[in-house]
Amino acid sequence: MRLRRRQPLELPPVSFRRILVPMKLGEIGREMIATAVELAEQGGVPVEAVHVIRVPLDAALDTALGGEEERARKSIALAEAFGAEHGVEVRGTIVRARSIGDAIVAEAVRTGADLIVLGSAPRWRRQSRFFSPTVDYVLKKAPCEVLIVAFPQGTLEEEPVTS
Numbered sequence: 001m002r003l004r005r006r007q008p009l010e011l012p013p014v015s016f017r018r019i020l021v022p023m024k025l026g027e028i029g030r031e032m033i034a035t036a037v038e039l040a041e042q043g044g045v046p047v048e049a050v051h052v053i054r055v056p057l058d059a060a061l062d063t064a065l066g067g068e069e070e071r072a073r074k075s076i077a078l079a080e081a082f083g084a085e086h087g088v089e090v091r092g093t094i095v096r097a098r099s100i101g102d103a104i105v106a107e108a109v110r111t112g113a114d115l116i117v118l119g120s121a122p123r124w125r126r127q128s129r130f131f132s133p134t135v136d137y138v139l140k141k142a143p144c145e146v147l148i149v150a151f152p153q154g155t156l157e158e159e160p161v162t163s
Contacts, residue, residue: 015043016145020113022104023051023075023092028119033079035149036117037088046089048111049079052103053096061096069094101137109143116142120150 021036023029033049040047051072055061076092083090097103108116118138120131131139131148139146 015045016040016115017045018048018111018113019045019115019117020048020050020104020108020111021079021117022100023049023072023079025071025075025078028121029075030078030082031149032117032119033082033090035147037083037086037090039115039117039147040083040088041086046091047079047083048107048113049076049083049090049092050104050107051075051092051094052100053094054100055096055098057098061098099137101134101141104134104138105141105143114144116144116146118146118148120148 016039019036019040021032023033033047036047036049053065053068053072055063055065059065072094076094080090080092093107095103095107097106104116104118107113116138118135120135130150135148139148
């Protein structure tokens with residue numbers, strides 16, 4: 001069977017009022033903020049950058065987690081600086097929660113986001129699932145559209161994931 005080339009699809013323009021991007025340090029985090037800022041720049045809309053600090057069940061939510069708190073501040077600073085370089089307002093928030101996915105969905109509701117931009121590391125495809133449990137949860141529970149960038153194997157250095 002021979003396939004024929006189809007005409008390019010003409011998609012209607014998509015506009016978003018507010019974009020939410022969960023942040024983390026590292027290659028995927030940088031790619032996700034770059035994607036969110038590019039989309040925001042095209043539409044002239046703000047980006048809500050959230051870094052979720054996952055607090056273990058056996059600790060109080062306000063337990064000091066020094067290293068995690070510093071990483072969160074750095075990831076938000078990176079997002080805000082990148083947005084400023086491109087003329088896009090990026091508002092950063094740090095949230096402490098038991099579940100990263102639940103916190104992302106709650107932030108989407110709180111901020112009125114109509115798009116969540118998530119990245120998916122290649123390591124999950126080496127296992128029995130395509131997406132991480134966090135991405136699966138957000139896909140199922142998000143109150144808005146979700147854009148997932150699934151990175152091919154070998155395209156970026158992977159860092160340990162805690163979600």
